[in-house]
Amino acid sequence: MQEPAISPDLIAAHGLSPDEYDRILEIIGREPSFTELGIFSAMWNEHCSYKSSKKWLRTLPTDGPQVICGPGENAGVVDIGDGQAVVFKMESHNHPSYIEPYQGAATGVGGILRDVFTMGARPIAAMNALSFGEPDHPKTRQLVNGVVEGIGGYGNCFGVPNVGGEVRFHAAYNGNCLVNAFAAGLADADKIFYSAASGVGMPVVYLGAKTGRDGVGGATMASAEFDDTIEAKRPTVQVGDPFTEKRLMEATLELMQTGAVISIQDMGAAGLTCSAVEMGDKGNLGVRLNLNDVPVREDAMTAYEMMLSESQERMLMVLKPELEAEAKAVFDKWDLDFAIVGETIAEDRFIIMHDGEMKADLPLKALSGTAPEYDRPWVEAPQADSLGDIPEIDPIDGLKVLLSSPNYAAKQWVYEQYDHMVMADTARAPGFGSGIVRVHGTEKALAFTSDVTPRYVKANPFEGGKQAVAEAYRNLTAVGATPLATTDNLNFGNPEKPEIMGQFVGAIKGIGEAVAALDMPIVSGNVSLYNETDGKGILPTPTIGAVGLLANEAEMICDTVRDGHVALLIGDTTGHLGQSALLAEVFNREDGDAPHVDLDAEKRNGDFIRANRDLIKACTDLADGGLALAAFELAEEAGVGVQLDAADTPTLFGEDQARYLIACNFDQAEALMINAAQVGVPVTSVGRFTGDSVKIGNSEAPLAELSQLFRTSFAVAVA
């Protein structure tokens, strides 16, 4: 095949700016070949290089005594005691999911699972945070159905329980849905595998599925805005094969046991290019690949296509040559391809041979080390509009509007399509707060949550960033867990717009302050920019995935509410209604400032919950929908009615932070009040769980009627 000549159009089609191309010329001192141009575009796109975000990501707290490995590897590694570690990360697959929802979402799940088992950890839990456009937008139904089915199709077959996540709807996502996939795995703390190659002349081995033309240029696609030509981008979406992934996982973990693995890197975005460069760069070595040895499933693939393919379920490893036969036997057992495709070399070169020709000869370090980095101009987000008058509303009517919105209705339509019990260690199913998975064969358990309130982040990026972390902290706390660490999945619009960059900077500052104060360092993450269509950006959506530890079953707060239990509110209530769910859903307004987060209060109140676990039957944090929605959810879960004394809108629907609602018996309530007084934690008795109706002030409705609304509205809206 005749390779196209390098032209300004070709350079632009690779997502490289004229400045960036000049930089390439400077680095290699000549015009790049077509393959080399492809390699640079793969390494330097936003998705792989973090060129707009790096400067700010560096400011995040990433360290702590519990952290074994922070950002920079395939996933973060955190100590959970007894020589064990939890390995986790969250990653977006937004652009592909919008183009091809089933495969886009499926391969998003596949990618994050691979990140986890590449480190030597067996995946034990998954979550997915999804954002879609308005329910009645013509594309939404198809996207929701396709994405949910794709996540289920991949995760169910692979065999990892899906224990949590979020699903939200907002007009700002009409042209860009968000699919943020989280996975966590379990490993021995002293048997973590990294990507840095070591030793010269070591075999570079290709494992897993064969390479096809799917996903060529995917990472570059994911670094661009959308317009009406988007359908033409379908071929850039990869196709997932969870059965191969399952075998790849088993084979990889088995291979690691043999001691043959020196370093390992999965092939994700930008496939062979990114993984080979990563291994060489981290190990200060060069890499030579012979593409004729790469297992392929299509005829006549060019070097360019092979280097940029994003075919799924593939791994690259550097192996100990003396253990090659053992390694191959493991892969034969699982019927997976195993091919030596190159070697490590002493020179700092990335050399690609194909059909006896040298298709690329580039300085390897410079490919990642000198990737462009931008200090994008940004402007502070403008002060939020002041909050207009809010009409009084009957509290039951307000609650009904929330329960009938797919944003707040029960999500069982979604999670019943996910196997959330496989591995038989799910101690708390998804649907309400954190999911919990036991650490198999031990007393311990891990709690998982994912949170962000994009409305807040838009109104006030700094407070919104703090709030996302605080809500994750509370969700872990409410089940009794001690928060350990965090992964962040930062979804924003076009960073070349100073106001979007301002949202990003503000959110990062808020997240940084909160994770420091709450001791939940960021150990991994992912940035997804350019979530815009025809110039319209999404709501800023920095999803926070967080993991907490329960030392034993007794630490778990998981009793159910019973008739006669007291409803206690922990934390201060001022009745903050700006940017509240009530405003958005009932009055179709998004005005006012986001609630401010007092991190000292968060810490104090969270510690109080943990210290008094034994006195608490059931607990939930207060978030969207405030006291009214939290009380309903606690009651509904147990099938018991609830009476709240308050009748005013701010008290019932205000979204002040650092609050929890507790159910307990009378004696326990008394003890909690005494203990709270000693440590300065505000506690208020707000009502009682009893009967078979929901009574708020003087307004009342049968629990069964509200429950029916809550349980069916989601499917009505999108199924």
Place this chain on the structure above:
Amino acid sequence: MRAAVLVFPGSNCDRDMAVALKAAGAEVEMVWHKDADLPLGVDVVAVPGGFSFGDYLRCGAIAAQSPICKALVAHVERGGYALGVCNGFQVLTETGLLPGALMRNAGLKFVCKTIGLEVATSSSAFTEGYSAGDVLSIPVAHHDGNYVADDATLAKLRDQDRVAFHYTENPNGSTADIAGILSENRRVLGMMPHPERAVDAAHGGTDGQALFRTLVGQLENV
């Protein structure tokens, strides 16, 4: 009592099955699908849930052709016991050890939830620990659990009291709410719900315990 749990490359409930059998007192051995023989002295062969070969084709169709399934068929023909759960049930129908087939769920979607399961007969080594009419809470998790058989087969299943379990609320469209069936000699049970996910109070409840305990107890005394 010795149990063998078959492991296909896409099995993902194999460990759970082994845990449940061990908790009931069985000695358990995992057996790889490429093996041509079962370990000597195996009393019961458990075919676990999962996606044996990806199930891109008919679920369980490729697994049924694997070397170990020939050994499974021979084991059953010798009068051995077998338990197939979820994908295992699909494999048992594909090998012809149980009649009928499992089609795509009527709702076309994967369904994972805890359902009501009514014991239809207590007359088997698997269900003796229950009484007919008992309603158990047991999780289901499948995409293809819609049991279908021709009228003659259904009549035979009914007449021979071989329906082991019914759904109280049919989650997948199965004919006559059938959730599990027995072979003619009552030594092979195939069921879509996962009793191995209901042997622990902290996960899915304990309603599945009696199945494993009874099975192990019965075979201990053989």
